[in-house]
Amino acid sequence: MAADTSENSDFEVLEPVSQTLPLVFNSPHSGRRYPQDFLEGSRLDALAIRRSEDHYVDELFSVAPALGAPMLVAHFPRAFLDVNREPYELDPRMFEGPLPSYANINSIRVAGGLGTVPRVVAENMEIYRRRMSVDEALDRIETIYKPYHACLRRLVVRTHVAFGFAVLIDCHSMPGNIRVAGSGVRPDFIIGDRYGTSASGELSRTATRLLEDMGFSVVRNKPYAGGFITEHYGRPAKGLHALQIEVNRGLYVDEATLAKRPDFAVVQTAIAGFLEAFSDYVEEYGADRSLAAE
Template sequence: MSDAQIRDFDPAFEALEPDVLVAPVVFNSPHSGRVYPARFLQQVRLDLPTLRRSEDTDVDALFEGVVERGMPLLRAHFPRSMVDVNREPYELDPRMFDGRLPTFANTRSMRVAGGLGTVPRVVGEAQEIYARRLPIEEAMVRIDTIYKPYHRTLRRIIAGAHRAFGEALLVDCHSMPSLAPAREDRPRADIVIGDRYGTSCSPVVSDVIETVLRGRGYNVVRNKPYAGGFITEHYGQPQSGTHAVQIEINRAIYMDERSYRRSASFEALRLDLMALADGLMRLPLDRPGDWRIAAE
């Protein structure tokens, strides 16, 4: 366990913003945080390698080159196993806490039932994170000091792109384990595009992503098994000129999932994703019929 992995994070997240914004495209990596505060590790029953199974390890590094191209990237330093910003602000499991949850908490969502609320109960294949209940104040502090500031920053960056260009596209960047649960009936693709079944963005967005990545040899599918989480659903309002799409990358194509180290194919994937970013920069969001121009 390295000192970098157990230090207290300051800041909890980082907004990398270009000097000049050249396109209405915003990139977000909300699950790439890999700084585990010592206090958090004292609260959990799992070891660090197990906790890291919920990380989108190095996804922020795969997309970091967008900043020099003139597009912003927001990335987490805090771990997803501590607080998940791809949830509603108060998706909380009452079984996890000592104390009364606020009446406005969503305690009945499918994500809460699965142990994957705003403060997760499990990682991996339903491995319990905590040996005992947490004080309810712990959840409130994480939401107030990490979750809410993160979303305030994301809203600010999206709003800035929308003001500058009259439209905005949020690309929410994630990774997925290569081994699918038994309930999935086929091997996982290289890339899964999540657009909430066509509701979170203009069709041009998903079309260009699929065309560019298929053209570079990747197996690409849409919405199965990941259609997009809270961020995609919440920020994707194409009728208002704000589009959101989720990209899930199979970890096996860029890293060793056991050691968490980058594989030899990491750089090739990074370059392919920068080619995708270049295509998204040219997206005619208001003219879906022109999407082939952006894919060239």
């Protein structure tokens, strides 16, 4: 396995020796390199600021290159910049001076403080001591967000050209206390396909079945159907599929201390087994019209 940093220390591509699968993996929220000036400008301590991380998801899915697929891994933290948003979902309450006219200031995610440059981390904890300059936010978008998506786009396009179709797996984690509304079910995994619009239903059903056969509780799209990445990159009619996979953090991390649980390796091994079986399915049936472009 070789790492291609794309001359950007904020993220890296973990490349297989040879890409043999029409899969691309992405871990946009597991970054844990916190800039010192960012920490100094935050009202949160070093533990609280990490509440928005998808803790160790890059490690949980780290088998991807060995299976024959590239994996893009963010090193910057989600609290600093969220690439699973539109490029300019910005909250005017955070900034000194007016935002550009093209900024989306009215999205539900902005209202919740979870825009491209987040205002809060989980549990609605305010990040910053004071307002920041608009230029600082725009600089993060220009120097990190746009290069990150350019890199992800290249991987997806490369895969689509090589195999005739591509499947993007967007890797995430969710709080351990998540319940499915109306049922009280505490899922171990959630498979998101934007309610069937970002990927073939057969892909979602297969992923769900494989995990259930392993003894996990799995639901689709509720309460997480997929974010900007899934929506933006998933074009099933063109042979471009995007699935979001959420792993329940309660399975593998102590959410109070953020230390790995003793079962971390067990969960990691189970995910590796699932990905191997899912890769076999994609490889075997991928040429079918349900996955390839018409």
